[in-house]
Amino acid sequence: MIKKWLRPFEEIAGNQRYMITGIWIILVIGYWVISSLGTKHLFPTPVQVAGGLRSLYNEGLVVHIVSSLLLCFKAAFISIIISLLIVYLSPIPLLKPIALFFSKLRFLPLTGITFYLSILVSNARQMQVWVLVIFMSLYFITSLLAVLKDIPEEEIDHARSLKCSRWEVLWEVVIKGRLDYALDVLRQNLAIIWMMLVTVESILVAAGGLGVLIKNSDKFANHGRIVALQIVILLIGLLLDWILQTLRKGLFRYSTF
Amino acid sequence: MDITDSAQGPFPLFYILIKMTIAYEQKDTILHVESLSIAYGDKVIISDISFTEKDTIRKDKVQGQTIAFVGRSGRGKSTLFKALTGLEQPTTGVVLIPDFSQSITNGNQPAKKVREGDVGFVNQKYTLFRHKTIYQALQFSLRNSSISASEKQEKIMKYLADWGLEQCKNQYPNELSGGQKQRTAILEQLLNSNYYMVLDEPFSGLDVGNILNVKESFRLVNESHELNTIIFSTHDIELAVELADSVYVVGYPKNNNGTLNRTGTILKHFDLKEMGLAWQGEFTDKHLDVAKEIKSIMLDS
Ligand SMILES: Nc1ncnc2c1ncn2[C@@H]1O[C@H](COP(=O)(O)OP(=O)(O)OP(=O)(O)O)[C@@H](O)[C@H]1O
Ligand SMILES: [Mg+2]
Numbered sequence A: 001m002i003k004k005w006l007r008p009f010e011e012i013a014g015n016q017r018y019m020i021t022g023i024w025i026i027l028v029i030g031y032w033v034i035s036s037l038g039t040k041h042l043f044p045t046p047v048q049v050a051g052g053l054r055s056l057y058n059e060g061l062v063v064h065i066v067s068s069l070l071l072c073f074k075a076a077f078i079s080i081i082i083s084l085l086i087v088y089l090s091p092i093p094l095l096k097p098i099a100l101f102f103s104k105l106r107f108l109p110l111t112g113i114t115f116y117l118s119i120l121v122s123n124a125r126q127m128q129v130w131v132l133v134i135f136m137s138l139y140f141i142t143s144l145l146a147v148l149k150d151i152p153e154e155e156i157d158h159a160r161s162l163k164c165s166r167w168e169v170l171w172e173v174v175i176k177g178r179l180d181y182a183l184d185v186l187r188q189n190l191a192i193i194w195m196m197l198v199t200v201e202s203i204l205v206a207a208g209g210l211g212v213l214i215k216n217s218d219k220f221a222n223h224g225r226i227v228a229l230q231i232v233i234l235l236i237g238l239l240l241d242w243i244l245q246t247l248r249k250g251l252f253r254y255s256t257f
Numbered sequence B: 001m002d003i004t005d006s007a008q009g010p011f012p013l014f015y016i017l018i019k020m021t022i023a024y025e026q027k028d029t030i031l032h033v034e035s036l037s038i039a040y041g042d043k044v045i046i047s048d049i050s051f052t053e054k055d056t057i058r059k060d061k062v063q064g065q066t067i068a069f070v071g072r073s074g075r076g077k078s079t080l081f082k083a084l085t086g087l088e089q090p091t092t093g094v095v096l097i098p099d100f101s102q103s104i105t106n107g108n109q110p111a112k113k114v115r116e117g118d119v120g121f122v123n124q125k126y127t128l129f130r131h132k133t134i135y136q137a138l139q140f141s142l143r144n145s146s147i148s149a150s151e152k153q154e155k156i157m158k159y160l161a162d163w164g165l166e167q168c169k170n171q172y173p174n175e176l177s178g179g180q181k182q183r184t185a186i187l188e189q190l191l192n193s194n195y196y197m198v199l200d201e202p203f204s205g206l207d208v209g210n211i212l213n214v215k216e217s218f219r220l221v222n223e224s225h226e227l228n229t230i231i232f233s234t235h236d237i238e239l240a241v242e243l244a245d246s247v248y249v250v251g252y253p254k255n256n257n258g259t260l261n262r263t264g265t266i267l268k269h270f271d272l273k274e275m276g277l278a279w280q281g282e283f284t285d286k287h288l289d290v291a292k293e294i295k296s297i298m299l300d301s
Helices: A001-006 A014-035 A046-058 A060-090 A096-107 A112-120 A122-149 A152-160 A166-201 A210-219 A224-252 B010-020 B077-084 B133-139 B148-160 B178-192 B208-224 B237-243 B284-300
Strands: B025-040 B041-057 B064-068 B092-098 B109-115 B120-122 B197-200 B231-232 B245-251 B266-269
Touching: A001 A210, A014 B041, A014 B245, A046 A060, A046 A224, A060 A096, A060 A152, A060 A166, A060 A210, A060 A224, A096 A122, A112 A122, A122 A166, A152 A166, A152 B077, A152 B120, A166 A224, A210 A224, B025 B077, B041 B064, B041 B092, B041 B245, B041 B266, B064 B077, B064 B208, B077 B197, B077 B231, B109 B197, B120 B178, B133 B148, B148 B178, B178 B197, B178 B208, B208 B231, B208 B237, B237 B284, B245 B284, B266 B284
Parallel strands: B064 B231, B064 B245, B120 B197, B197 B231
Antiparallel strands: B025 B041, B025 B092, B092 B109, B245 B266
């Protein structure tokens, strides 16, 4: 059995896969417990983390999570609409440079953008939303452009030969035919956004959110809390990822990638 | 014809003669290709392609046209088809088809350059809409048709049954076998196109039954309107000779020094109508001779 586990490309049964995952989890947790046994340790002990989690909960962890999620959804919603519009119009030669320009802008540093935004937007919450929107959009546009580019010419030709006008080709092949890809682009880039969210939230403490909690914990150098928070953020991120993945597979039966 | 030399009795001789010479007439031009060439960048793929096909009229029978293109792999059949369907702009030359939107002037149907959508096209890879089930795809093909919704449904269901696709009518392309995809692609064009349909290797990957389906559909298309024209390519030379009334061999021509000029063109045209081999409904020894000749031309190209 062990020999099979070590052979490249070997197909193994489902319960054995769970077993392997289980072994790894036990190893990691075991390492964590053992490494935090001594007096000097890098990681807080599981007990400290549990304590951190409890104190976070008492400070309204759930409210902060909801606040973060709302910010994330709001920004994602605005930005996916803007990006889809820009990208879906990019097959029009006149409008193509717009999409390419925004895609290149993703190399701009965050600080520069926040500076200009703070001149334009006075409300700090608005500012958070727009910083996220701008960043998300740049990544969305880049990924969506790649999806468009990967559409085989035969698919376009197939639609053309069925008497589709060019606008119909755009609608059928690019927009309707690649909706599942758009959802997957959202999923893939959500990780970047979820990570950035924490940073952006610390711009404005009053608005709350997970970023604020991290910042506060940082101040007190409370490792138990920081690790607890990080685990929470990681799990929520994974949950979002899983939801979007399941949504895509559920909505689009033909989406098998 | 060598039939006269054979030692057969008078009755069979008479019978064969009737069978061999099917009377036909040729009228208006339905497809005219002139000095067509296509180059991708500096690479000339096909050049000097010129041919004309005319509307065939048979007495007492509606007869469309079936034109086959054969040639070895990579000689430019698919590239030529892209030009014939208006999907690729020719580098030089033109592809003309009759413009039925204009009325006949001086006894001639005015011609126009072929544009995308004028000619139905089933490509070699049987591309379909990835987000439409077979049924939805066929519905989409009929979207511009003037018949009522229930008539559309009836028509689609009839085709699905005839073509053995009823079971999988709600499946997406990624859930279909190659042959099922191919038949769907052909059906889409059958429901959508007007007179012309170009099929790139419609017989590859089909089982014996499916091949009969496609042959049968060719016959139906041919008999439903005299202007209906099927253009197809195949690597099955016998099949091309059996089905087509006009066969073109595409290949590399020889240079003066005997080497191959690596640009595809038409090497030879067999007008099977003229040869008395068209519409026989069976594969005879004569057909076999033509197939042999075609193969030897191909091997030299
Ligand atoms: N987009 C392209 N750019 C450059 N060369 C191309 C392109 N498409 C096709 N070719 C070349 O054109 C030649 C003819 O290709 P084509 O697909 O027309 O051949 P074919 O006769 O249909 O072959 P097969 O029987 O294998 O389908 C090939 O040598 C191919 O490499
Ligand atoms: Mg080909």
